[in-house]
Amino acid sequence: MTSSRLSTSLTPKRERSPRLGGTRRKRGVTMWASALLVPALAFFIVFDYYPLGRVIALSFQSTDLFGRPSGFIGVRNYVDMFTSPEFLGTLGTTFAFAAGSVVLKLLCGLAIALPLSTSRRAVWLARPVVLIPMAVSVAVAGLVFKAIFQPGFGIADQLLAGIGLPSPGWLTNPNFALVSVIIVDTWVGIGFTVLILLAALAGVPQEVREAAAIDGAGAFRTGVSVVIPLISTSILFLVIYHTVGALREFTVINVLTQGGPANSTRTLVIDIWNLAFGSSGGNFGDASARAIVLLVIVGVVSFIQFRVSNRKVHY
Amino acid sequence: MNRLGRCLTPVYLTIVVLLIAFPILYAYVGAFRPAAALSGGLQGLLPTSFTLHNFGRALSRAPLFLQLGNSAIVTVAQTVLQLLTSVFAAYALTFGKLRFAKIIFGVFLVSMMIPGETTIIANYLTIRSIGLYDTLVAVFLPFGASAVTIFLLRQSFASFPAEIHEAAVLDGVGPMTFLWKFLLPLSRPTIAAAVITSAIAAWNGYLWPLLITDSPDKRTVQAGISQMADSVGPDIGALLAGSTLVSIPMIILVIIGQSALTRGLTEGASK
Numbered sequence: 001m002t003s004s005r006l007s008t009s010l011t012p013k014r015e016r017s018p019r020l021g022g023t024r025r026k027r028g029v030t031m032w033a034s035a036l037l038v039p040a041l042a043f044f045i046v047f048d049y050y051p052l053g054r055v056i057a058l059s060f061q062s063t064d065l066f067g068r069p070s071g072f073i074g075v076r077n078y079v080d081m082f083t084s085p086e087f088l089g090t091l092g093t094t095f096a097f098a099a100g101s102v103v104l105k106l107l108c109g110l111a112i113a114l115p116l117s118t119s120r121r122a123v124w125l126a127r128p129v130v131l132i133p134m135a136v137s138v139a140v141a142g143l144v145f146k147a148i149f150q151p152g153f154g155i156a157d158q159l160l161a162g163i164g165l166p167s168p169g170w171l172t173n174p175n176f177a178l179v180s181v182i183i184v185d186t187w188v189g190i191g192f193t194v195l196i197l198l199a200a201l202a203g204v205p206q207e208v209r210e211a212a213a214i215d216g217a218g219a220f221r222t223g224v225s226v227v228i229p230l231i232s233t234s235i236l237f238l239v240i241y242h243t244v245g246a247l248r249e250f251t252v253i254n255v256l257t258q259g260g261p262a263n264s265t266r267t268l269v270i271d272i273w274n275l276a277f278g279s280s281g282g283n284f285g286d287a288s289a290r291a292i293v294l295l296v297i298v299g300v301v302s303f304i305q306f307r308v309s310n311r312k313v314h315y
Numbered sequence: 316m317n318r319l320g321r322c323l324t325p326v327y328l329t330i331v332v333l334l335i336a337f338p339i340l341y342a343y344v345g346a347f348r349p350a351a352a353l354s355g356g357l358q359g360l361l362p363t364s365f366t367l368h369n370f371g372r373a374l375s376r377a378p379l380f381l382q383l384g385n386s387a388i389v390t391v392a393q394t395v396l397q398l399l400t401s402v403f404a405a406y407a408l409t410f411g412k413l414r415f416a417k418i419i420f421g422v423f424l425v426s427m428m429i430p431g432e433t434t435i436i437a438n439y440l441t442i443r444s445i446g447l448y449d450t451l452v453a454v455f456l457p458f459g460a461s462a463v464t465i466f467l468l469r470q471s472f473a474s475f476p477a478e479i480h481e482a483a484v485l486d487g488v489g490p491m492t493f494l495w496k497f498l499l500p501l502s503r504p505t506i507a508a509a510v511i512t513s514a515i516a517a518w519n520g521y522l523w524p525l526l527i528t529d530s531p532d533k534r535t536v537q538a539g540i541s542q543m544a545d546s547v548g549p550d551i552g553a554l555l556a557g558s559t560l561v562s563i564p565m566i567i568l569v570i571i572g573q574s575a576l577t578r579g580l581t582e583g584a585s586k
Contacts, residue, residue, distance in 0.1 A: 030411065030412065030413060032407075033410070033411020033413050034411070036406060036407040037403070037408070037411075037413075039400045039404070039459075040404035040460040041419065043400060043457075044462070047434070047458075047459070048426040048434060051434035051436075051437030052437075054437035054440070055437050058436065111331075112328070115324045116328060121325050122328045125325075125328045125329065125331075125332050128335070129331065129335055131573065134515075135565050135566045135570075136562050136565070136566075137561070138521060138537075139521050140537075140561050141338070143540060143557070144338045144554075145338060147345070147554040147558075150549055150551055153549075154551065155357070187335070187338065190335065254521075254525075255541050255544070269432045272432060272436075276435075276439075277439075284436055284440075287436055291432065291433040291434075291435075294432060294433050295429065298433075
């Protein structure tokens with residue numbers, strides 16, 4: 001509503017211009033266009049900008065036992081948060097999860113996409129690699145892996161026992177659970193990673209590979225020193241995309257470990273969820289302060305993306 | 316060496332495909348195997364006998380068919396709503412000759428920087444205060460507009476030839492007629508891509524539906540199945556049967572959508 005009134009009131013000069021037929025049409029253009037913007041704007045204001053303001057306000061308030069804000073307390077939630085060893089551990093877990101998941105996704109993605117793009121006989125194998133992880137919802141993928149990782153009689157432990165290896169305690173060992181969660185998150189994201197890498201590799205001229213081969217470079221050497229630099233733009237996109245995704249990941253961890261065992265997989269988002277909505281939840285003040293930390297971290301990563309993508313990345 | 320590499324690459328890639336497909340193959344075979352066989356290692360997966368008991372136990376814990384229906388309703392409603400608001404907004408931004416087009420587009424784009432996980436607390440309070448808690452409407456309403464879709468559509472609309480638009484306007488074609496009769500039919504590949512990505516995101520939604528619904532008959536299937544998993548505990552057979560049941564509609568959709576998607580992509584490439 002506001003935008004339509006604003007834009008029509010700001011075009012009086014055009015209305016008085018001598019070409020009458022044109023001006024009527026122009027005024028009409030602004031009217032309907034403003035009206036068409038209203039629905040989208042309304043959704044963004046009600047469900048993005050207003051809640052952002054409300055979370056910022058909540059982060060400076062304490063919360064009573066019933067989950068109601070009970071007065072402004074300045075930055076105390078933030079001071080409490082940054083002086084709490086548990087929270088610093090949560091931050092560390094968040095970054096470890098993000099780093100592990102991004103690195104593993106890219107390494108596996110390249111190890112699959114590079115040979116796929118060179119082998120003409122194997123190219124049909126790209127379809128199942130890309131489509132299977134994309135077709136399965138994250139919650140279902142998490143559940144299937146939960147069954148696979150069942151301690152003792154799950155198939156993962158049985159296979160290890162078959163070759164005489166002990167179980168690492170996939171989801172029960174506090175020193176290994178984060179690795180298991182990263183493995184599952186990599187499976188979930190591998191389809192998209194390979195899809196983007198294959199699209200980028202299709203743009204690498206065949207002559208470049210042939211020239212490298214003539215100069216005596218093997219397939220591995222050609223991939224690492226010639227092809228990867230040529231697709232660095234796509235690799236950078238994937239790094240940023242997966243970093244933001246991992247910082248915000250909830251489903252995989254919630255389904256598999258819910259932050260346990262011994263808080264070893266408790267990331268920022270899991271922490272927000274537990275504080276606000278967990279069994280002892282209703283602590284909206286502390287949860288909001290963490291939500292703002294998440295906003296800042298994601299904002300910094302997005303800003304880096306903006307700065308870097310404005311620069312020429314390769315050659 | 317080179318010939319060896321050429322022979323080994325397909326072998327290596329086949330192993331990779333099998334590794335990636337393994338969890339899903341395991342789920343689909345295991346769902347039909349007797350519970351006792353599932354704790355017997357790989358040989359327990361040999362299809363010697365089949366049973367539907369796992370499905371019975373899974374369905375006794377959660378109304379999965381009803382929840383699949385809920386997910387379908389939410390997915391369709393969210394996709395249609397997002398597409399409508401996005402088409403309108405992108406159209407107004409590209410053809411509306413608005414003075415504030417850049418600022419408003421900026422408002423849309425900046426919203427992408429606000430993580431949904433940051434705003435859930437406030438959105439939860441909003442939904443509770445307007446009495447929509449534990450309803451299907453609450454599941455899709457906050458996702459009524461999508462900045463990514465607006466961005467994609469705006470790019471596609473901006474490449475529409477300006478002469479055709481001017482000619483249509485001079486012939487007296489109204490703005491809505493131009494949108495439905497000229498612009499949308501010519502933007503089909505982009506619309507198809509937007510529909511598929513919106514629908515997949517809506518179908519996969521987990522955190523928000525888990526938070527904003529409570530009774531089993533209002534849950535979407537993603538939230539419902541994870542609750543089922545909590546209540547069956549270490550019953551692998553029921554876990555796999557539930558996962559199989561829930562994953563089938565999406566697998567079918569992706570197989571159908573895949574040909575539509577590749578057609579859209581090749582159409583776009585040949586232009």
